[in-house]
Amino acid sequence: MQETSIPINLWFWLLAVSPLLVMSFLLVKLRWTAQQAGAIGMLFAGTVAFFAFKTSAEVLAVAGAKGIWDSVSILLVIWPALFLHHTMNQSGGYEAMRQGVVKFSRNELFVIIALGWVFSSFLQGISGFGTPIVVVAPLLVAIGVKPIYAVAIPLIAHMWGKFFGTMAVGWLATLQVVTLDAPTIASTALQTAILLMIQVVLGGFWIVWMYGRLPAIKHAWPLVLIIAAIHGFGQIIVVIFDPVLSAFIPATAAMLALYPLSRWRRFAEPITNIPNRPAMQADLVKDFVDRKTPMQLSMSFAPYILLTLLTLSGSLIGPLKSALGQFKFGMSFPAVESGYGIINSAVDTYSAIAPMSNPGFFILVTALITVLVYRSRGYYKAWAIESSQPSPGLTKSLISSAIPASVPIIAFLVMARLMDHSGQNQVLAYGIAAVAPTYAFAFLSNGIGVIGAFATSSSTSSNVLLSDLQLTIAKLKGLPEATILAAQSAGGAIGNAIAPANLVLGASTTGISGKEGDIMRKTLSWTLVAFVLTGVATLVLLMLNL
Amino acid sequence: MSLLKNRLTYLTISFTLLALAFPLISIGTSQGPAWLWQLGLSSLIAGGMIPPLYRLLSHRSTEFDEPESSSDAQKTH
Numbered sequence: 001m002q003e004t005s006i007p008i009n010l011w012f013w014l015l016a017v018s019p020l021l022v023m024s025f026l027l028v029k030l031r032w033t034a035q036q037a038g039a040i041g042m043l044f045a046g047t048v049a050f051f052a053f054k055t056s057a058e059v060l061a062v063a064g065a066k067g068i069w070d071s072v073s074i075l076l077v078i079w080p081a082l083f084l085h086h087t088m089n090q091s092g093g094y095e096a097m098r099q100g101v102v103k104f105s106r107n108e109l110f111v112i113i114a115l116g117w118v119f120s121s122f123l124q125g126i127s128g129f130g131t132p133i134v135v136v137a138p139l140l141v142a143i144g145v146k147p148i149y150a151v152a153i154p155l156i157a158h159m160w161g162k163f164f165g166t167m168a169v170g171w172l173a174t175l176q177v178v179t180l181d182a183p184t185i186a187s188t189a190l191q192t193a194i195l196l197m198i199q200v201v202l203g204g205f206w207i208v209w210m211y212g213r214l215p216a217i218k219h220a221w222p223l224v225l226i227i228a229a230i231h232g233f234g235q236i237i238v239v240i241f242d243p244v245l246s247a248f249i250p251a252t253a254a255m256l257a258l259y260p261l262s263r264w265r266r267f268a269e270p271i272t273n274i275p276n277r278p279a280m281q282a283d284l285v286k287d288f289v290d291r292k293t294p295m296q297l298s299m300s301f302a303p304y305i306l307l308t309l310l311t312l313s314g315s316l317i318g319p320l321k322s323a324l325g326q327f328k329f330g331m332s333f334p335a336v337e338s339g340y341g342i343i344n345s346a347v348d349t350y351s352a353i354a355p356m357s358n359p360g361f362f363i364l365v366t367a368l369i370t371v372l373v374y375r376s377r378g379y380y381k382a383w384a385i386e387s388s389q390p391s392p393g394l395t396k397s398l399i400s401s402a403i404p405a406s407v408p409i410i411a412f413l414v415m416a417r418l419m420d421h422s423g424q425n426q427v428l429a430y431g432i433a434a435v436a437p438t439y440a441f442a443f444l445s446n447g448i449g450v451i452g453a454f455a456t457s458s459s460t461s462s463n464v465l466l467s468d469l470q471l472t473i474a475k476l477k478g479l480p481e482a483t484i485l486a487a488q489s490a491g492g493a494i495g496n497a498i499a500p501a502n503l504v505l506g507a508s509t510t511g512i513s514g515k516e517g518d519i520m521r522k523t524l525s526w527t528l529v530a531f532v533l534t535g536v537a538t539l540v541l542l543m544l545n546l
Numbered sequence: 547m548s549l550l551k552n553r554l555t556y557l558t559i560s561f562t563l564l565a566l567a568f569p570l571i572s573i574g575t576s577q578g579p580a581w582l583w584q585l586g587l588s589s590l591i592a593g594g595m596i597p598p599l600y601r602l603l604s605h606r607s608t609e610f611d612e613p614e615s616s617s618d619a620q621k622t623h
Binding site: 057332 | 553554557558560561564565567568569571572573574575576583584586587590591593594595596597598600601
């Protein structure tokens, strides 16, 4: 992390944090749509950068363009995911799935845990980039979960897999930006997995609480503990041997464990003793009138099985992975420097994107095959007649949902780059470090990761931007680098639960575009509790001196 | 202004302007001429101003907080 000549004082710190505060206030308090709040956040960050952080128009332009490019990897997921979503919706696939799921288990809470926690975590293990949210949220709506909860549940539940998920892309990216010796690397991985255990346990119990408060906890606690043990301890054990597989293997093990768990009488029969279920808008078993669906359960799940197979093949088969990753492209940018000496070097190919190894490619292939098969079997026409709703058409549905989702995602990521290129991120982190005594800083260090993920909507970006800075401060304060980097990484995962781009992804696939602030209200409290507990755990790790 | 009355239309214009900004700025700052990146920056700012402008200009405040009319969530039931 480069030294900065920006004054580190309260005034500059408040200026640096103001874009995030303004955007959050508009989104949560005034309930502006993500498009409006995101755009204001972006313009506000640019204004602060220009007038207070001595950032010239050319630097603003370069930062803005890089932010637009950063959003492409997310847009490459959301457009195909929305295409798949509309395909399922307009063919009766979701209804077939709901009816099939009831036959599998008539226990609503078990199904929510299976889809919202276990399946979303599995998807995070292999895919990421928002795929768990865009795939799972509409499935939860299909079984009767209110859309806001349908987004909040997977958003909270799969956070534990963010850092080591997607075949550990966050971990590998972090190692690219810091210089550590082998023992410190191993210690960092282990301590991160230990800190992520908090998110595993807290996430599991939190979604059960959201479903039905204390009676739901009393009903589901054995299931939560079993899944948490598989996810959490699994990750701790595997990370010792291979961090790249440390989210994927336990997430897959939990998927496999679902079948024997569904045979447990406690989780096979409908729930009768949970009267208050705030997350539900309908009962999985009682409130649905079974309509004749054009397809069987196997055909409704076939796209997700295909998606899993394609993604696994693209990740685990070496020659295929390298072949798909061959085609890359990006554009060049010159070196730029702000008036306060924040330098960003020239790049020939900025953040090259390999579209065919992006998860969106596998979703697109899945969706296209699904459309061909469903159309050849007449599912769309049959479902339009059965549901008495004329189909609006896939293209029209896709555009009317993907454009509103794309605008705020671009705005959020442009805002993040503006803050980065103007030095606002550095001021945020240095400001916390300047006023916090050593142990207070250790407690707050995961909060810096949370802010980074909130600003960039990515745990990987949070670590890329802030890891080196965290290590610099850790050295200055005499704190162990591994523990502080672990805290940063855990915080980066936590912050994704309130990351605006993730809220937009979920809102757009559940038909509640514009309600992003309401979703954030549901996930904000979890984020704060996870932050505090991770801070305390960081202090415990310091005392244990692992 | 009549164009801005339709939510999808104004967001499509905003999206197009934001997307257009990227190549203009990249080419303009890397190879020149300077007016290219200045045009790109203007496009970025204009694209960003449209959503809040829509909110400020429109008097039908109820439109803003409503979810999309084509709620897929409801259609599935």
